[in-house]
Amino acid sequence: MLDRQHLTILRSVARYGSVTAAAGAMNLSQSAISHAIAKLEDRHRVKLWRRKGRRLEMTQAGQYLLELAERIVPELEHAETVLADMAKGRRGSLRIGMECHPCEQWLMHVVGPFLQAWPAVDLQMKTAFRFDGIAALQAHEIDMLVTPDPMALPDVTFTPVFDYELVIVLPADHPLVGRDRIQPDDLRDQTLYTVPVTPNRLDIFTRFLTPAGRRPAAHVGIESVDLMLQLVAAGRGVTVLPDWLVALQADRLPIVTRPIGGGLQKAINLGTRIEDHDIDYVAGFRLIAGQEFKRP
Amino acid sequence: MLDRQHLTILRSVARYGSVTAAAGAMNLSQSAISHAIAKLEDRHRVKLWRRKGRRLEMTQAGQYLLELAERIVPELEHAETVLADMAKGRRGSLRIGMECHPCEQWLMHVVGPFLQAWPAVDLQMKTAFRFDGIAALQAHEIDMLVTPDPMALPDVTFTPVFDYELVIVLPADHPLVGRDRIQPDDLRDQTLYTVPVTPNRLDIFTRFLTPAGRRPAAHVGIESVDLMLQLVAAGRGVTVLPDWLVALQADRLPIVTRPIGGGLQKAINLGTRIEDHDIDYVAGFRLIAGQEFKRP
DNA sequence: ATCAAACCATGAAGGAAATGCATAATGCTG
DNA sequence: CAGCATTATGCATTTCCTTCATGGTTTGAT
Incomplete structure (x- = not known):
């Protein structure tokens, strides 16, 4: 199940250029991200990125999902602030x-x-x-x-x-x-x-x-x-x-x-x-x- | 964390009119949905629906999230078919x-x-x-x-x-x-x-x-x-x-x-x-x- | 070439979270 | 008020996620 977490990870990895850095920024371990994406890749039989020496390179599928993530994750984040506003009666x-x-x-x-x-x-x-x-x-x-x-x-x-x-x-x-x-x-x-x-x-x-x-x-x-x-x-x-x-x-x-x-x-x-x-x-x-x- | 699962649940509940029916359609127990939404409601201190006799009625927050869900969940589902196409080389x-x-x-x-x-x-x-x-x-x-x-x-x-x-x-x-x-x-x-x-x-x-x-x-x-x-x-x-x-x-x-x-x-x-x-x-x-x- | 450093993959283990089960509570309907 | 349908809740269980530890790979410097 393509989940919010996957999209967030993808965004973070794309932004920071490495799994380790992305994990740090998300308060997760490098292993957690590695596992999560590996499972997604297994499920859908698609690679999302490939190791390119020291940095990672998005595959076509990865880039596709990244674009999706850049659209959807901000929407979800905004929705949470709206909920907060609603909760506070604003x-x-x-x-x-x-x-x-x-x-x-x-x-x-x-x-x-x-x-x-x-x-x-x-x-x-x-x-x-x-x-x-x-x-x-x-x-x-x-x-x-x-x-x-x-x-x-x-x-x-x-x-x-x-x-x-x-x-x-x-x-x-x-x-x-x-x-x-x-x-x-x-x-x-x-x-x-x-x-x-x-x-x-x-x-x-x-x-x-x-x-x-x-x-x-x-x-x-x-x-x-x-x-x-x-x-x-x-x-x-x-x-x-x-x-x-x-x-x-x-x-x-x-x-x-x-x-x-x-x-x-x-x-x-x-x-x-x-x-x-x-x-x-x-x-x-x-x-x-x-x-x-x-x-x- | 507002998650895909929550949006899917919201959509299903809105479609079937009751938690029990929605749970059946999602191959989940009624309890699972009840728990999941209760937790979300607690986290954000917002009610999503209220019991209206035999059926449920969305609150403002619920309707807001429902609209979000109707937009986002289909996008995610489409993305999965795209991934499948990519995986199959189509x-x-x-x-x-x-x-x-x-x-x-x-x-x-x-x-x-x-x-x-x-x-x-x-x-x-x-x-x-x-x-x-x-x-x-x-x-x-x-x-x-x-x-x-x-x-x-x-x-x-x-x-x-x-x-x-x-x-x-x-x-x-x-x-x-x-x-x-x-x-x-x-x-x-x-x-x-x-x-x-x-x-x-x-x-x-x-x-x-x-x-x-x-x-x-x-x-x-x-x-x-x-x-x-x-x-x-x-x-x-x-x-x-x-x-x-x-x-x-x-x-x-x-x-x-x-x-x-x-x-x-x-x-x-x-x-x-x-x-x-x-x-x-x-x-x-x-x-x-x-x-x-x-x-x- | 060799070595150290940076980084990612992977397996095992522990733990948190989601789910299911059983049951109580609620609210309609006749 | 009884009976039905539905939802809420406490507890047990299982699933899934995360971490830890480790090994492999690449890079860059000596």
Whole structure:
């Protein structure tokens, strides 16, 4: 079996010109190399070099294998450094999954510094999973989940990295603008725009309307945040968004925000598998996510 | 040490989906693979796969090594078949050296069939050596020597592949044309054209003139056979060439040939190192050289 | 020529490492 | 929860590698 050792020996012998010198450089005995190559030569019935007085001369077969060795051995050596990097958490791939549409916007502020700090990490993002985000994380479909809705699980931890508040977004001339804060009953005859998911996955329902036994006059799913705001600005209805996200657009549109009840506090959480906690760049991402992001 | 075995295992496991199946395919025990990979994982502190219920799933490091394996292992396997070809004498390089200028012409008739019969052999030709052809052969500068002058040597054999006769070439209107055969004394007042080497390497001297104590009126070295024949045809002198070589030009020039004394028989010989005699394509060249060439 | 030095080949012996065997542990599946 | 399939692990064994010791070959100097 043509083995890595054989190629390494060949390279060393070619470099140092003699078996003895090559053996010294490899911390082996001259005999070891002699035996190893003799066995290879026997196995394949091919001579690799011939004694040419005091120095050795590669045969055709020897030169062929030497070229192979010069190609392959460095590749293997490089692979070992890559493994070392992976082991130390300096290198790898980080596949980030997002469940909430606004999370995507937030994430864009974090990836820049991260990519600079961890140049050997291959960063990828996914927004569509076969099932939900947590399942994707557990199935190793992604390595990190960005979500505002953490869960208690044995093999996954969530750490909050960014606090924000969900607020009602109203047209500037809306009657409700007069109120300091919005109550569930206020939405009774409003059209509510949200991202297109079922109400049981929307905080405005689960934490505000449903506990109070109320529902909006209409509930319409909209894909794009921009479109939602346009619709609100046009007086077609109201919506619920993170405060900082609205703030980014507030000066360009005639819209106003009001707190939801006593205030609907949320936090963006980063979910990671516990088994990955000793990977440096995973911890690194959490660190940067918590430090670097500044509210716009 | 990341070894070929590890890569082979990785490939097999990826292909068969389980360690047990991979072990079967490799004629190893499941335990052997388990041990081998466990050791590699310990050495580099990297997991290569994780149990995913009934099947295994490669980690990032595992996938990285798997890609490496898919590239490198086939290369090594190919190298082994190349070695086998070399061992069986089906593949290799054949560097042919020539000492006599006419040999080059002869050789051209042989290489075509040889290249067809031995497609994996890399054929090269050399006409200039650091010393003489035999030394080049012994120093592995060439693998075969084409020469009309064999020598008895312990490590080299010569086999004749083509018999020919050296003849005097005369202008058609030369006085000596009247003779059946030429005697040494006949050249006393002739200009003799030969290839530009010293007389002791020319048969016309060593085997004809010198033993008889004669020499031509003038001895002029000419590089090109064509030019030699032109000079003879023009009546400027005479020359000595293989009969078959003259026959190629005889119908286009006013020249005539006559035997030298009792006939100067020669043979083109192929010299090869004894150590190379079990290389098939070397024997193959000799065979084709003897069979294929037909006198023009 | 002779001799010393450098170098490689080879056989025997010892030891480390890979492999196999038996068994425990794990995780699906019905 | 039982049963099946598969992997992990401890221990015994064998294989293979390495070293040691030695002899042979080439080179270069005396």
